Amino acid sequence: MRAVALLGGPKEEWPQDIKSEFEKAKARHDLIVGVDRGSLLLEEMGIIPDLAVGDFDSLKKDELNKIEKSVPDIRYSNPVKDWTDTELMLKAVFEDYHVLDLKIYGATGGRIDHFLVNLLMLLNPEIRHFSEKVTLIDQQNIIKFYLSGRHLIKKEAAYPYFGVAALSSIQNLNILKAKYLLKNFSSSYPRVFASNEFKENNDSFELNFTSGFVSVIFSKDLDRFDHVIS
Amino acid sequence: MRAVALLGGPKEEWPQDIKSEFEKAKARHDLIVGVDRGSLLLEEMGIIPDLAVGDFDSLKKDELNKIEKSVPDIRYSNPVKDWTDTELMLKAVFEDYHVLDLKIYGATGGRIDHFLVNLLMLLNPEIRHFSEKVTLIDQQNIIKFYLSGRHLIKKEAAYPYFGVAALSSIQNLNILKAKYLLKNFSSSYPRVFASNEFKENNDSFELNFTSGFVSVIFSKDLDRFDHVIS
Numbered sequence: 001m002r003a004v005a006l007l008g009g010p011k012e013e014w015p016q017d018i019k020s021e022f023e024k025a026k027a028r029h030d031l032i033v034g035v036d037r038g039s040l041l042l043e044e045m046g047i048i049p050d051l052a053v054g055d056f057d058s059l060k061k062d063e064l065n066k067i068e069k070s071v072p073d074i075r076y077s078n079p080v081k082d083w084t085d086t087e088l089m090l091k092a093v094f095e096d097y098h099v100l101d102l103k104i105y106g107a108t109g110g111r112i113d114h115f116l117v118n119l120l121m122l123l124n125p126e127i128r129h130f131s132e133k134v135t136l137i138d139q140q141n142i143i144k145f146y147l148s149g150r151h152l153i154k155k156e157a158a159y160p161y162f163g164v165a166a167l168s169s170i171q172n173l174n175i176l177k178a179k180y181l182l183k184n185f186s187s188s189y190p191r192v193f194a195s196n197e198f199k200e201n202n203d204s205f206e207l208n209f210t211s212g213f214v215s216v217i218f219s220k221d222l223d224r225f226d227h228v229i230s
Numbered sequence: 231m232r233a234v235a236l237l238g239g240p241k242e243e244w245p246q247d248i249k250s251e252f253e254k255a256k257a258r259h260d261l262i263v264g265v266d267r268g269s270l271l272l273e274e275m276g277i278i279p280d281l282a283v284g285d286f287d288s289l290k291k292d293e294l295n296k297i298e299k300s301v302p303d304i305r306y307s308n309p310v311k312d313w314t315d316t317e318l319m320l321k322a323v324f325e326d327y328h329v330l331d332l333k334i335y336g337a338t339g340g341r342i343d344h345f346l347v348n349l350l351m352l353l354n355p356e357i358r359h360f361s362e363k364v365t366l367i368d369q370q371n372i373i374k375f376y377l378s379g380r381h382l383i384k385k386e387a388a389y390p391y392f393g394v395a396a397l398s399s400i401q402n403l404n405i406l407k408a409k410y411l412l413k414n415f416s417s418s419y420p421r422v423f424a425s426n427e428f429k430e431n432n433d434s435f436e437l438n439f440t441s442g443f444v445s446v447i448f449s450k451d452l453d454r455f456d457h458v459i460s
Contacts, residue, residue: 010452012242084424111449112338112371113393113424120395123419141342163343165350168419169399189353189398189443190420194314194343213419219341222240 002030003099006049006106007086007118008037008058013109013138021105022047031097035089038106039067051097053077053089087121094130101133108138119143123168123213131213142218150208155198159218162205163194170212178205232260233329236279236336237316237348238267238288243339243368251335252277261327265319268336269297281327283307283319317351324360331363338368349373353398353443361443372448380438385428389448392435393424400442408435 004025015021026032026047034042036054040063043049052071055078056064068074075092077085086107093099107118122131122145131145142156148171153162164175164182167190175182179197198205207214234255245251256262256277264272266284270293273279282301285308286294298304305322307315316337323329337348352361352375361375372386378401383392394405394412397420405412409427428435437444 108342109339110370110452111391111393111424111447112368112373113391113395113422113447113449116393116395116422116447117424120420120422123421138342140340143342161341161343163341163346165343165346190350191353192343192346192350194341194347217341217343217346219343222340 001097001099002028002101002103003033003093003097004030004103004105005033005035005089005093006038006042007035007104008041009106009114009118009138010109011041014105015137015139018105019045019047021103031093031099033089033093034067034071035085035106039071041106043067043070051075051089051092053092054085084117084121086118087124087127090121090127090130090134094127094133099133102135104134104136105138107136108141119215120167122215128213140219140222144216144218146207146214146216148209148211148213150206152204153207153216155203156218159220160197161219162196162198163192163217163219164196164207165192165215165217166190166209166212167215168213170214171210173209173212173214174207176206176208177202231327231329232258232331232333233263233323233327234260234333234335235263235265235319235323236268236272237265237334238271239336239344239368240339241271244335245367245369248335249275249277251333261323261329263319263323264297264301265315265336269301271336273297273300281305281319281322283322284315314347314351316348317354317357320351320357320360320364324357324363329363332365334364334366335368337366338371349445350397352445358443370449370452374446374448376437376444376446378439378441380436382434383437383446385433386448389450390427391449392426392428393422393447393449394426394437395422395445395447396420396439396442397445398443400444401440403439403442403444404437406436406438407432 032049034049034052037058039049039052048070051073052067053075077088093102108115136143169188171186173185262279264279264282267288269279269282278300281303282297283305307318323332338345366373399418401416403415
């Protein structure tokens with residue numbers, strides 16, 4: 001079973017095709033998951049979540065009522081807690097629903113402490129072993145996660161750049177068969193190698209490391225509305 | 231001497247008053263700094279940087295010519311390099327210009343590997359000791375950095391929330407006199423405590439830890455253009 005989740009990040013950061021992605025997921029009978037305000041945003045798109053997780057404290061009473069009437073599985077979290085809503089969602093999705101692949105939208109933009117929780121929660125040892133099944137997606141970036149070992153990483157169509165982020169201490173990190181190479185890098189603190197590219201005529205690069213936790217961020221430039229500051 | 235820098239992040243993430251902030255800085259004879267495309271964006275605002283740093287490979291030839299004619303101090307970086315443009319800027323600003331306070335705009339949004347470089351570069355031991363002088367600012371967040379010790383942290387006007395992010399391993403982290411308390415937290419990997427608030431009638435909280443590197447993210451909600459997905 002696959003799953004697709006929406007968190008509460010601003011719509012401005014969503015990919016343009018997000019509604020059709022959720023509609024396709026619904027048609028495939030994937031698990032549809034809303035976290036906190038994400039549950040309401042899904043209902044506004046006409047998609048009823050199968051699972052909703054959150055303390056829902058940012059919702060009005062009638063908004064929460066709507067979710068409680070329509071969503072079959074609701075998990076309430078406590079605002080004073082050790083686990084965040086998104087961590088609880090990951091535990092439910094992987095431990096109770098045994099999903100093999102989870103795409104997360106709405107994880108970026110807005111309040112940066114929220115984004116950092118969504119990025120760094122996967123370091124939690126109780127969740128880390130699920131991390132290779134998780135992808136964060138926004139309008140400009142696709143973020144994947146890797147445990148120690150050797151990985152052949154394929155290019156994402158239309159995403160010409162990638163960055164490699166060691167999110168914790170790292171041992172013997174190698175980036176091979178890419179435009180910019182890295183050999184045997186070790187560090188006791190996080191370090192990011194940004195703006196790398198795939199080699200011409202090569203749709204993959206090799207990443208390997210002996211210990212640590214790495215995220216690969218695939219990205220593209222965006223034709224933004226170039227507003228004039230005056 | 232104080233300094234204000236603009237990096238190449240998207241304008242959509244800039245605070246609304248950015249132009250007047252740079253004009254006020256210019257009038258105070260602060261050091262004005264552009265990093266890569268940020269140098270051109272400053273000139274488009276009518277502000278000539280005092281210092282420009284970058285490989286400038288995203289600029290057209292006539293755009294680079296314009297910067298080379300007007301900016302008194304230009305530092306060229308090498309795209310195949312150990313130090314990023316922003317790290318080189320920090321070294322120049324603190325080691326050569328001896329500034330006491332550096333505000334950085336344009337560090338967030340867009341390609342997430344770029345943002346993570348801008349956030350995590352301050353962990354670099356050659357730069358870390360300057361980090362308490364650095365502030366990252368965007369339309370919704372103010373990010374500050376703290377070395378080990380005891381800190382009384384004042385509220386930023388109009389920013390009701392704060393998150394505390396241990397960006398590396400951390401020992402004995404305490405968050406005191408805030409809405410949500412944390413006592414003696416230690417971890418071998420990064421961990422974020424988001425969505426905290428100041429106590430009523432209290433415009434500060436206490437942060438202390440014995441080793442590690444912490445960022446505090448002050449944030450506010452934004453009245454965004456709530457576009458309809460249909």
